[in-house]
Amino acid sequence: GIQVEQSPPDLILQEGANSTLRCNFSDSVNNLQWFHQNPWGQLINLFYIPSGTKQNGRLSATTVATERYSLLYISSSQTTDSGVYFCAVISSYNFNKFYFGSGTKLNVKP
């Protein structure tokens, strides 16, 4: 199966700071999504981004499929951004399985 690696594993920010989270994947993908898991365990969809760039408020994401990586940008971070960010992909060769990275745990301090 596809290997999905996220970095950094942990990140501590001061409120108002910017950050970049990275997701590397080992093979061709048809789907890539970024999720935010809040402290209650709920997975919130951030971006569906198999390629290209998207923006939603203070968040934006870029996927370069040919180079097998995706970036999630968080600008002007807020304490509510705290939680775990997951990247997940679907292989171009097996549509059944969604492969998750190990996540980036973000802690935004006031």
Next chain:
Amino acid sequence: SAVISQKPSRDICQRGTSLTIQCQVDSQVTMMFWYRQQPGQSLTLIATANQGSEATYESGFVIDKFPISRPNLTFSTLTVSNMSPEDSSIYLCSVRDSVTEAFFGQGTRLTVV
């Protein structure tokens, strides 16, 4: 986007008992999945819930321990059987159509004592 209602949101159960988790979607979807997230870990796929037939289980998961039903295209249940403290996890239902965007329920936080 699909709206998923997952119940219960949390439960504390005695070891040796079973818990059934329900997942209801507001529209018909092709694919439904069940995931487990152990404390501090990423998500692991338990099985794909197939409408009208037996679920497809991932390596390390068996039907006797995690029986799954999917009677129609909008509903599925996962049962965690004969629970032990090692089953304490968040269990999540997910839906998608082929390679399109996946959506998750709010999760069931299970504690086994």
